[in-house]
Amino acid sequence: MKVTLKIWRQKDGNAQGSFGTYQMDDVSGDMSFFEMLDLLNESLVMKNEEPVAFDHDCREGICGTCGVVINGRAHGPLRGVTTCQLHMRSYKDGDTIVIEPWRATAFPLIKDLIVDRRAFDNIMSAGGYVSINAGGAQDANATPIPKANADEAMDAASCIGCGACVASCKNSSAMLFLSAKVSQLALLPQGKVERKERALNMIAAMDEENFGGCTNTGACEVECPKEISLVHIARLNREYLRASLA
Numbered sequence: 001m002k003v004t005l006k007i008w009r010q011k012d013g014n015a016q017g018s019f020g021t022y023q024m025d026d027v028s029g030d031m032s033f034f035e036m037l038d039l040l041n042e043s044l045v046m047k048n049e050e051p052v053a054f055d056h057d058c059r060e061g062i063c064g065t066c067g068v069v070i071n072g073r074a075h076g077p078l079r080g081v082t083t084c085q086l087h088m089r090s091y092k093d094g095d096t097i098v099i100e101p102w103r104a105t106a107f108p109l110i111k112d113l114i115v116d117r118r119a120f121d122n123i124m125s126a127g128g129y130v131s132i133n134a135g136g137a138q139d140a141n142a143t144p145i146p147k148a149n150a151d152e153a154m155d156a157a158s159c160i161g162c163g164a165c166v167a168s169c170k171n172s173s174a175m176l177f178l179s180a181k182v183s184q185l186a187l188l189p190q191g192k193v194e195r196k197e198r199a200l201n202m203i204a205a206m207d208e209e210n211f212g213g214c215t216n217t218g219a220c221e222v223e224c225p226k227e228i229s230l231v232h233i234a235r236l237n238r239e240y241l242r243a244s245l246a
Helices: 033-046 118-125 147-157 164-168 175-186 195-208 219-223 231-245
Strands: 003-009 018-024 096-100 109-111
Touching: 018 033, 118 175, 118 195, 147 175, 164 175, 164 219, 175 195, 175 219, 175 231, 195 231
Parallel strands: 003 096
Antiparallel strands: 003 018
């Protein structure tokens, strides 16, 4: 099938960017979205033109490296998938596809579709860990944990830190990402020792990185490839309130 690509091109964060238009005439519906971009880049290199820079690594929806805004939606039109898991069968012959990077002050652009997401690393460094000596791997039944808590902690831990929640929020809020990281530790015994300091320190780090406030519109949950629930944001607010009053 034939598709027209309008891709954001920008040499670096200080340069002026614009959309480049590319015609793809031999796209298979079985191609992944990134395989289609690989094909485009091969043709650009053959013509001695600059290939499109985009982030990717595992291409299995695990690492969280990939992520672009496609026709106004983070990761594209499907729910519960990353950009690397999206296939061209989701588009029709003759479609025009607009591809942009994550747009957020906290995610400065590096080149084309690549942004710097070290802000997430800084938030994690502020408290997204357990510093106590947990010892070696214990038997699964050694530390009793209610199944509901274990299940919810696992759901929160599925966050891959791709940044889709930030890109989809009109305030560029990182609340869904942060709440998932706080929840997965606050729900488990190993994480309860530092739960107060964690909530205060990680929220302070989020504010320092210039993320916006939560809009309560739920766009983050809709675009999250792991479908992290807004319930975690409610828990984060409770954790912060409890820590502030302590």
